[in-house]
Structures are given as structure tokens and as C-alpha cells.
Amino acid sequence: MNSIFTPVRLGRTTLPNRLVMAPMTRSRAAFDGTPGELAAEYYAQRAGVGLIVTEGTQPSDDGQGYLTTPGIYTPAHVAGWRKITSAVHDKGGHIFIQLMHAGRMSHPDNTPHHRQSVAPSAIAPGTGMFTAIGMQDIPTPRPLTTEEVRQTVADFRHAARSAIEAGADGVEIHGANAYLVQQFFAPSANTRTDQYGGSIENRARFAVEVAAAIAEEIGADRTSIRLSPGTTIWGIDEGAEGPDLYRYLIAELDKLGLAYVHIMHQGSEPLLADIRKLWHKSLILNRPGRPRDQIGADVASGLVDLEAYGQMVLANPDFAVRLKANAAMNEADHNTYFGGTARGYIDYPALSA
Template sequence: MPDLWSPVDVGRMRLRHRLALSPMMRNRALPDGSPTPLDAEYFAQRASLGLLITGGTQPSADGQGFLLSHGCHTDAHIAGWQQVTKAVHDAGGHLFVQLMHAGRVAHPDNTPHGRAPVAPSAVAAGVGIHTPSGNQQVPPPRELSTEEVCATVEDFRRAAAAAIEAGADGVEVHGANGFLVQQFLSANANHRTDAYGGSVAGRTRFALEVTEAVAAEIGADRTAVRLSPGLRGFGIDEGETGPATYTHLVRALAGLDLAFLHLTHHGDEALLTELRTVFPGPLLLTRPGATIEERAADVETGLADLVTLGRLALANPDVVTRLRTGAALNTPDPATFYGGGAEGYTDYPAL
């Protein structure tokens, strides 16, 4: 059986081990959403993880929800990401850009355009997020028309093309954590009566169309999807239909020959096992709060092909070396997780 340190083929990549950098928003983009040389340094420092996934990156102006989040839909964004991908490749790593439309989890004060957030339905998330004037409740979103839903699919397609133009190794469609794709999946956030709502097939249509569009644009072997079945955050409540929704969706995704499926586990072990059975391709697992031994066990039992590291990698740019040698680990500082400059971003010491 494989272990954490055995190689694995994922999409077009030959990875030297089974660890990957978990996507983590660090909110250090320029005001227009462009990556900076500091971002290039941050990801290059962690290139020994092999597969690096960026934090949530908006595929359009309306996709932005948070302050100083990255974008991938303008020439300036492409130029910024080119700095990052070159630095990562020069250091021996691979970079997937995670495309994330925040949907209703957004505030007009956080965006240059100041428009109301958009969503499958005009149902507020009922949560607060950080804005320039402090924590504020997100406002009720505007429901996307059917035509706008189709246009949003095209936004993902164009953003995926931009990521590849910038030198990325692939794109991860963010269908998790309560953002737009998961809002379509969740019956309590999606009250639509058109082809994108109602039944399980209707609520999964947007996720599938986005994934198919991205795969058609850049190749299925450079396309991945992240899902978080059972999430209870940002106002999401998938209810009794949740497991059936994900089984239907993952079975459809399995037919696309994706680079990998990324699951964030929220406690339903039976569903996780079922989805592993349904999806025969490479599966990347994020198990929040798990020990390194528990992550290793997921690989050794075949439940996952790869596992992510989040805060450990955030605080330890050389986390692979530290884990291999049993060296002490730096402690992450939550006060510097979001926003700011080099402190808490690129200044954690290596061995």
C-alpha cells in the first residue's frame, strides 16, 4: 500500500509524495486583485509540497467577496500570476489556481464596483464578514437570472484560460465552503424554479456546467473540483438531500477524467467512503484538525490518494523536511493569517 512518501501521478503531474498545500486565503493581493512578488515568494517557499493550491481567486468582478482577495480575469492579474508560477516552477513545485466565486458571501464595501452580491436565490447568508469598517452582516443577494447563470459559467471558463496563460498547472473549481457553487447545491440557499434548481439534477447543474466548461477550455487533466459535503457554515444547510446530492454530483464528475477531486471532510464517514467508491480518480482529502498520523492513515488505507496541509504549511515553509526528519515545527500566528505584509506570510523561519 502507498504511504505519505510514495510518488503519485495526478493529471499531468508526477508528484514525489502524497502531501499538498491546502488552499488558504491570505488576503494580500493588490487592491485590483493582482498577485504581488510577496505572493511569489510565499508559494515558492512551500514548493517542496509539490502540489500547491492557491486561496480562493475570483473569476470575475462580481465573484469577489473579501478584501484584497486575488483575481484571475484581467491582464494585470495574469501578469501577477506569471510571477508566482515562475517562482514555483523554478523551485520545483506545481501550482493550481483555485477559482472561487463568493456568491452571497460578499459585501459591497469589499469590492471596487460596490454592487450587491449575487446568488442562486435572494436568500441572505445571515453571517458577518470583515469589511474596511469592521465586521458587517452580508446584505441579501440579488438572484441571478438564467442568462446570468450561463454568463457566470463563461466567467469560469475565461478565468481558467487566464490561469493557464499565466503558467498555472491547472485550476481547482471551488465548490465548497458555502460559496456560489455550493449555494447552488444547497436546498436552503437555492429556491430556483428554472433548470438550475428544484431537483438534485437541477441543483447540481451549475457545478457540472462550470466543471465541463473549464475542462473543455484547459483539459480535464488540468481541472479539479473541491467539495465540502455536510458543511454547516456561511448559512449552508444541505438537509436530508445532501448525501444524495453529492453522490449524484461526484458520479457525474467521475465521468470527466479530472486531475483530482478535492473533498473537505465534515464528519460523515459513510458518505466519504461512498464518494471514494464512486470517484475512481485521484482523490485529495482535507480532514480539518487531523494529526499527521491520521492523514497518513487515510493514504495507507486507500481512502485518499493525497492529503492537504494547511496551518502546518503556513507556519513551516519547509514542512516536508521537518516531517521527514521529525524536527520541531513552528507555531502559526492567527493574528497574521489575513492581510498585512511579510509578517506571518513569508517570514516564518526554515530549519
């Protein structure tokens, strides 16, 4: 346990501990994508972890999937995020903004332009999505043209620059959980015949190009990516070649010298061990549902450099303090995860409250 409270260098930043707040959608932004008024307090309350990774933040109108998620591509977005990063920094914290393009995991009713969603191929995920009028089936997306794929890479680049202008310490590319980047990986979502489909190298190309563009724009030491090898939600199936795709991808990303790779792990332990061998910078691991008595075990074993936690940090703004003191933890209220106001957002009590 003690090793998780030791400092660690992450890119150009030294963190005071090895605890990470995992990205969690909260759906409390304004309809134009500007972060909500309570977001600065929400994130600042949790500045005691070594690193905050924000909720998924769309890099463009096309990138939005859910209702009232924040963006980081307009001046209003930048101004809104600057309040958040300043509040976190004032508390001595560090914050990376996660850049998330939902791809086909979207509904026209949820986006500013109300257009058909875009994806590698015209294949619907076969699930529903909550909209302002309730649950609706997600429509079949429109396949991106080759030129539009390149424009999407440029959108990520612009969003990364906007994040730095907003005061973020860096950005994390959302390459996990069945959203656009992972859609390119999966043959069940990608049947393209251009340079972004078919072979392992082609299906990994979009992720590598996004990472390279952002690293060129803001520095590799402020660029990172989150991956979820083996995820099978919402019609994603990476097939028998999936593990080899990730081995290839990690080796290519390693050449870029990014600040970290963040793995949401529910899959193969041998693949995770291979990722550790192939990746020579910081590695963050998020094991959903990890029991409290296992916190710090992966850092202590040397498997990873940092560990990420979601629900426990959501419900415990003083997560690091409680953990170090072996104090009781608040339970998360699932009914207030998405949307709403202060309840279940900034009103979880700290030990000193």
C-alpha cells in the same frame, strides 16, 4: 507514513509526494486583484509539497467576497500570477490556482464595482463580513437570472484559460465552504424554479456545467474541484438529500475525467467511502485539525491518494522536510492570517534557517 512520500500521477503531472498545500485566504493582494509583491516568495517557499493549491481567486468582479483577494481575469492578474507560478516551478513545485466565486458571501464595499452580490436566490447568509470600515452585515444578494448563470459559467471558463496563460499547472474549482457553487447545492440558499433549482440534478447542474466548460477549455487533466459535503456554516443546509446530491454529483464529474476531487471532510464517513467508490481518478482529503501522528494514515489505508494540510504548511515552509525528519513544527500565528505584510507570511523559519 512512508507511502505519503511516494510519487503520484495527478492529471498530466507527476508529483514527488502526496502532500498538498490546502487553499488558504491570505488577503494580501492589491485592491485591483493583482497578487501582492510577496506572493511569489510565499508560494515558492512551500514548493516542497507535492501540490500547492492557491488561495481562492475570483473569476470576475462579481466573484470577489473579501478584501484584497486576488483575481485571475485581467491581463494584470495574469502577469502577477505568472511571477508566482515561475517562482514555484523554479523550485521544482506544482501549482493549481483555485477559482472561487463567493456568491452571497460578499459585501459591496469589498468589490471593484461596489454592486449587490449575486447568488442562486435572494437569501442572505445571516452573518457579517470584514470590510475597510470594520464588520458589517452581509446584505441580501440579488438572484442570478438564468442567462447570468450561464455567463458565470463563461466567467469560470475565461478565468481557467487565464490561469493557464499565467503558467498554472491546472485549476481547482471551489465548490465548498458555503460559496457560490455550494450555494446552488443547498435548499437553504437555492429556491430557484428554473433548471438550476429544485431537484438534485438541477441543484448540481451549475457545478457540473462549470467543470465541463473548464475541462473543454484547458483539458480535463488540468481541471479539478473541491467539495465539503455536509458543511453547515453561514446558513448552508443541504438537507436530507445532501448525501444523495453528492453521490449524483461525483458520478457526473467522474464522467468528465477530471484530474482530482478534493474533499474538505468534516461529515459522514460512509459518504466519504461512497465517494471513493464512485470516483475513479485521484482523491485528495483535507481533514481539518488532523493531528500530526495521523498524517499519512488515509493514504496508507488506500482511502485517498493525497492528503491536504493548511495551517501546518502555512507555518512551516519546509513542511515535507520537517515531516520526513520528524522535526518540530512552527506554530501558526492566527493574528497574521489575513492582510498585513511579511510578518506571518514569508518569515516563518525553515529548519536550515
